[in-house]
Amino acid sequence: MRGKLIIIEGGDGSGKATQTAMLVERLAAEGRPVRSVSFPDYDSDSSALVKMYLRGDFGGDADGVNPYAASAFYAVDRFASYQTQWKSFLQDGGIVVADRYTTSNMLYQMIKIDDAAAQEAYLDWLWDFEFGKLGLPEPDMVVLLDVPLAVTERLMAGRTGKTGGRTGDIHEKNEGFLRKCHDAYDVLAKRYGWQRIACADGLAMRTPEAICDDVYEAVRALWK
Ligand SMILES: Nc1ncnc2c1ncn2[C@@H]1O[C@H](COP(=O)(O)OP(=O)(O)O)[C@@H](O)[C@H]1O
Numbered sequence: 647m648r649g650k651l652i653i654i655e656g657g658d659g660s661g662k663a664t665q666t667a668m669l670v671e672r673l674a675a676e677g678r679p680v681r682s683v684s685f686p687d688y689d690s691d692s693s694a695l696v697k698m699y700l701r702g703d704f705g706g707d708a709d710g711v712n713p714y715a716a717s718a719f720y721a722v723d724r725f726a727s728y729q730t731q732w733k734s735f736l737q738d739g740g741i742v743v744a745d746r747y748t749t750s751n752m753l754y755q756m757i758k759i760d761d762a763a764a765q766e767a768y769l770d771w772l773w774d775f776e777f778g779k780l781g782l783p784e785p786d787m788v789v790l791l792d793v794p795l796a797v798t799e800r801l802m803a804g805r806t807g808k809t810g811g812r813t814g815d816i817h818e819k820n821e822g823f824l825r826k827c828h829d830a831y832d833v834l835a836k837r838y839g840w841q842r843i844a845c846a847d848g849l850a851m852r853t854p855e856a857i858c859d860d861v862y863e864a865v866r867a868l869w870k
């Protein structure tokens with residue numbers, strides 16, 4: 647029987663890597679077969695075009711890079727990861743916890759499009775492309791780490807990019823991007839029924855443990 651695919655989604659620095667690791671640890675402690683994956687898969691050659699994109703090789707302004715092309719770079723990176731690393735694990739009943747997934751394309755690429763009807767068309771295309779045409783598995787649950795914009799900005803200060811650019815990737819350079827992302831959360835969380843987890847109390851982050859408790863509670867519904 648197929649296992650479960652759980653996505654941990656959120657803005658840059660929202661705690662995805664932290665919560666992914668904590669959730670995996672908790673599920674493993676219950677004796678469940680579980681592993682994590684992370685996208686982009688920077689360790690794999692399949693992320694080459696994503697790295698070129700984030701470095702600015704197709705243009706230093708992310709808004710100027712065709713969202714369909716950029717989506718395809720990330721989607722084929724996921725395809726390579728799925729086929730070579732975790733397809734059989736999931737199909738044999740394993741639980742896969744993913745730090746980012748198709749949901750990140752929904753967020754970061756959709757916001758390059760201004761027109762609402764064109765955004766809808768993009769989302770429909772993306773769903774069909776990744777889950778239909780490429781045959782990637784649809785998530786069983788998407789957990790959105792909900793961090794207010796002001797808190798995100800504070801957390802991100804001082805972080806450096808992972809893709810080799812001295813000042814971070816082209817998304818991080820684009821200030822408007824962060825705000826647009828937060829606005830898009832609402833739309834996407836409602837449209838796709840994502841589980842929102844409040845990660846801050848006012849301007850302060852809640853502890854990773856408190857957030858993990860809420861993530862775990864949400865995820866438990868998958869086995870009820
Ligand atoms: N609940 C939290 N409160 C304070 N700091 C946190 C919390 N969760 C994560 N962090 C820290 O914030 C930074 C970004 O976290 P990380 O899990 O790498 O986020 P992401 O994967 O979303 O970029 C790290 O330095 C991490 O230790």
Ligand SMILES: Cc1cn([C@H]2C[C@H](O)[C@@H](COP(=O)(O)OP(=O)(O)O)O2)c(=O)[nH]c1=O
Nearest residue numbers: 658659685686720746747750751754755817
């Ligand atoms: C996985 C994925 C990431 N992205 C974007 C989100 C980030 O801005 C960028 C790099 O992802 P990531 O390295 O996870 O960013 P960060 O560590 O800054 O949180 O790629 C997409 O646009 N589509 C995708 O499918």
